[in-house]
Amino acid sequence: MKEALHVALLGYGTVGKGVYETIKQHQGRLQKLLGKEVKVVAVLVKNISKHKLSDRSVILTDQYKDIINIQKLDVVIDAIVGIEPAYSFLQQAINRGCHVITANKEMFAHHSKDLHALAKEKGVTVGFEATVAGGIPIIQTLKRLLNANKVQKIEGILNGTSNFILTKMREEKLLFTDALSLAQDLGYAEADPTNDIDGHDAFFKAVILSEVLFGEQPDWGKAVRVGISTIKSEDIAYFQSLGLRFKHVASLQRTNKTVVCTVRPVLVSEAHPLYQVEDVQNAINIEADIVGNISLQGPGAGMFPTASAIIEDIIHIDDKEYGPCFEEESSISESAEQLWIAYGENALLGLPESAEVIKKIADYTWLVKGDSNDNAKFDIRYYQLLGNADSVKAVEKVH
Numbered sequence: 001m002k003e004a005l006h007v008a009l010l011g012y013g014t015v016g017k018g019v020y021e022t023i024k025q026h027q028g029r030l031q032k033l034l035g036k037e038v039k040v041v042a043v044l045v046k047n048i049s050k051h052k053l054s055d056r057s058v059i060l061t062d063q064y065k066d067i068i069n070i071q072k073l074d075v076v077i078d079a080i081v082g083i084e085p086a087y088s089f090l091q092q093a094i095n096r097g098c099h100v101i102t103a104n105k106e107m108f109a110h111h112s113k114d115l116h117a118l119a120k121e122k123g124v125t126v127g128f129e130a131t132v133a134g135g136i137p138i139i140q141t142l143k144r145l146l147n148a149n150k151v152q153k154i155e156g157i158l159n160g161t162s163n164f165i166l167t168k169m170r171e172e173k174l175l176f177t178d179a180l181s182l183a184q185d186l187g188y189a190e191a192d193p194t195n196d197i198d199g200h201d202a203f204f205k206a207v208i209l210s211e212v213l214f215g216e217q218p219d220w221g222k223a224v225r226v227g228i229s230t231i232k233s234e235d236i237a238y239f240q241s242l243g244l245r246f247k248h249v250a251s252l253q254r255t256n257k258t259v260v261c262t263v264r265p266v267l268v269s270e271a272h273p274l275y276q277v278e279d280v281q282n283a284i285n286i287e288a289d290i291v292g293n294i295s296l297q298g299p300g301a302g303m304f305p306t307a308s309a310i311i312e313d314i315i316h317i318d319d320k321e322y323g324p325c326f327e328e329e330s331s332i333s334e335s336a337e338q339l340w341i342a343y344g345e346n347a348l349l350g351l352p353e354s355a356e357v358i359k360k361i362a363d364y365t366w367l368v369k370g371d372s373n374d375n376a377k378f379d380i381r382y383y384q385l386l387g388n389a390d391s392v393k394a395v396e397k398v399h
């Protein structure tokens with residue numbers, strides 16, 4: 001058998017532990033696939049007194065120099081938190097000729113271009129399947145399966161914590177704070193959960209998808225990013241009575257000028273595929289020109305789904321890199337008019353001039369047609385509607 005693949009793990013929290021355990025438990029399968037043993041040789045943590053490894057031959061350290069100076073090292077896996085020191089650690093790893101794999105979307109959304117360029121120069125690869133949608137193999141699918149297609153639009157639930165909280169608030173009537181605590185206990189939430197509930201995490205994932213699909217990022221300053229923290233329990237119950245569910249949806253569309261990115265809560269009717277996507281599940285709908293529509297759904301966060309994505313990257317570590325699927329100029333026009341639900345006593349004040357009120361649904365709720373790019377005038381009381389407007393129930397009495 002060939003010499004083992006020597007792996008160092010940065011971080012031993014939810015994701016790091018999941019990767020460590022999965023490599024141990026599925027060693028036989030990995031050996032068959034790679035033709036060699038996958039050996040974790042070292043683990044980096046912040047607070048060493050909190051941790052103990054079952055295998056005493058594995059180096060446990062809080063000093064990166066102990067990792068980067070290991071003589072035989074093939075792969076460095078980043079499962080730590082934040083932009084720095086993760087970015088510098090991976091730069092050093094690539095510079096010494098290691099492949100790198102990351103789950104750290106915040107760091108990768110900021111530095112993917114630099115890391116890819118450096119890796120190309122040094123002849124190593126960068127795996128980042130775990131940065132988007134947890135266990136769903138979305139990056140592999142886009143990079144390897146959709147090369148012949150031009151992806152026109154992508155829309156999905158990309159934050160497991162937000163979807164989990166919205167589901168628990170609706171189904172079990174949990175308070176926002178209790179649902180968030182549960183998501184933290186289950187290892188779904190980020191170390192700083194404001195990244196989840198204010199939409200940053202889903203935005204970082206959308207940025208990474210945009211790079212893969214279009215070879216460029218959306219303009220961070222122009223993107224719409226709204227989280228779920230302002231959604232009230234009463235609003236969730238009210239819209240449920242109209243047959244609608246809140247979902248936190250990220251959408252990316254390449255127009256002939258730019259990449260339009262929105263990340264925000266929307267209302268979804270039963271006819272739409274995202275309506276049934278519940279708990280920690282993520283889902284992504286891809287509109288491509290040859291194949292048509294494809295939907296992928298799966299667990300969007302948690303120990304083993306994320307470990308699965310990282311293990312997939314280990315298996316493909318020697319594969320050649322693929323370029324963006326969509327390098328040439330697009331002929332797709334600006335996004336079309338969309339349907340919105342305007343809600344609240346003064347909901348109709350401040351509607352864009354072009355907006356057309358189609359139907360009164362209830363005392364303080366209207367169905368409105370308009371252009372989502374006129375976002376300045378929309379505040380959080382206007383929700384985009386996904387799915388069939390005819391299925392929205394009209395209720396007699398509101399509040």
Ligand SMILES: NC(=O)C1=CN([C@@H]2O[C@H](COP(=O)(O)OP(=O)(O)OC[C@H]3O[C@@H](n4cnc5c(N)ncnc54)[C@H](OP(=O)(O)O)[C@@H]3O)[C@@H](O)[C@H]2O)C=CC1
Pocket residue numbers: 010011012013014015016044045046047048050078079080081082084085103104105106130131134187188189190191300301302303306
């Ligand atoms: N949880 C999930 O479902 C998913 C998480 N991710 C991403 O994976 C990464 C890890 O997430 P998760 O495992 O949940 O986070 P945790 O908070 O559970 O674990 C983070 C680990 O990183 C270590 N760490 C943090 N900062 C440093 C540092 N500066 N130097 C050395 N070690 C450090 C911590 O050490 P110590 O234990 O000593 O504090 C801890 O072991 C994040 O970037 C996250 O965004 C991606 C997909 C899903």
Ligand SMILES: N[C@@H](CC=O)C(=O)O
Pocket residue numbers: 131133134158159160161162188189190196201300301302
């Ligand atoms: N906090 C993230 C973890 C996975 O990326 C989420 O909830 O989606």
